[in-house]
Amino acid sequence: MAGLVSLIQGNSDLLWDSFLVMLELNAASIAFALVLGIAIGVGRHCGPRLLDYGLGLFVDVIRSIPILVIVVWTFFAFPYFLDLPALPPLAAGVIALGMHSGAYIAEVVRGGMGSVRAGQMQAGLALGMSPMRVIWRVILPQALVRSLPAIGNRVSRNIKDSVLTSTIAVKDLFWAGILLNGELSRPFLIYTTLMVFYFIVTELVSRAFEGVYQRVATLGRA
C-alpha cells in the first residue's frame, strides 16, 4: 500500500493526464456509439429494405472482426485508404471503439424497437402524428428504456476494450502503466492496481445503469 501511495505521488502528473485521456476516450467513443447505434437501429427498423440490408451488413462486418484489429486498422490503414493525413491516436481510438460499440448498440436498439407493440404506432398515427414523429416520440423512448441494461453492458465493454488503444499509443491509464513498469519494474504493484481500478470502474458503471433502469423501467412498459 505504501508502495502504491509513493508510486502515485511520484507520478501524479502522468497518472492524472492518462486518467483524463481514458475518460475522454471513453466519453467520446460512447457518445459516438450511442448516436451511431440509434441511427442504425432506427434506420433498420423503419427504413427501406435496401437500407436495412446495407446497415445489417455493416453491423455484421464489425461484429466479425476483433476490436484489436479494428483499432489497429483504423489507426494505421484507414487514413491511407482514404488518402488522408495520419489520424491522431486518440481520434482513431474514438472512431474504432465508437464503430464497434455502435454496431452492437444498433442491434440492441433494433431489438428494443421491435419489442414495442404495433398498436403504439397505430395509436400515434390515429392521433394525427406523422410516422417519423411517432418513432421519435413514442417508439424510440420506450425502446431505449427497455434497452438500458443491454446498453449498460456495452458501455462496460467499451471501457474494457478501451485499454487496447494503448497498442496505437493512445496515452491512457494502461499505456501509462506499461510505461511506468518499464521504468520501475514493479509489475505486481502496477498491473494489480490497474486490475482493481478497471474492476471498480466497470462495477460502478453496471450498478449505475442498473439503478437508473430500476427507476425508469416502468416508462418502458406500455
Place this chain on the structure above:
Amino acid sequence: MFDWPSFWESFPVLLSGLGVTVELAVVTMAGSLVVATAMALGRLYGSRPLAMAIGAWTDIWIATPLMIQLYWLYYVMPSFVDLRLPGMLIAILGLLFNNSAFLAEVFRSAIASIRDGQWYAARALGMSETRAFMRVIAPQAFSRALPATANIWVELFKNTSIVSTVAVTDITFKALELRNDTFRTLEVLSALALIYLALGYPQAKLADWLYSRIKVRE
C-alpha cells in the same frame, strides 16, 4: 496507393498463424466447457462459502479487461509462483479464466431458468437427485444455453487476437510483424481484417441462426 501484390503476398504469411489462433480457441473452449460447468454447479448447488468464492472469482474475470489479465499473468505471476510458463500456456490460461467466467454465467442462468416443477416432477417419479439433474434438468438447460454458448465461442475466437500483445504468434501477431518488415501497413492490415471477416462472419451468422431457431419448450 493500394499495392495489390503486397496484399496477396501477405495472405500466406498471415495464414501461417491461423493454426495458433484455431488452437487457442479450440483448447480454451474445450477447457472452458468443463470449468464453466463445474463453476455453475458449484455456484448453484455448492455450500454458501463455495458459491460466494466462485461468484467473486467470476466477477474478477468478467469486470476487468482481458489485455490487463494477460499482462498480469505474463508479468506478475512469475514473481508469485516460481516458474516461467511459455507464452502460449499463459495465453491459454488467461483466455480460459476469462472465457469460462462468461460461460459459467450462461450455464448458471440456463440451469436456474428451468422451473422448480420439473425438479418436483422428476423426484416424484422416483428419480434420484443426480438422475433428475442428468435426465431432466441438464438436457433442457443445454438447449437453452446453446445460442449464448455459440456467441461466447464467437467472442473467444475474436479475443484470441489479444494474445498477440504477449508475443504469441497468432494471425494478428504475424500481421503486426509483417507490417514492421514490409511497411505495407494498409495492405497487411486489410488482409488481416479480411481473414477475420471471412472466418468470423459465418460463425456470427450461425450464432444468430441458433438464437432464432432454438425456442424454449417446457
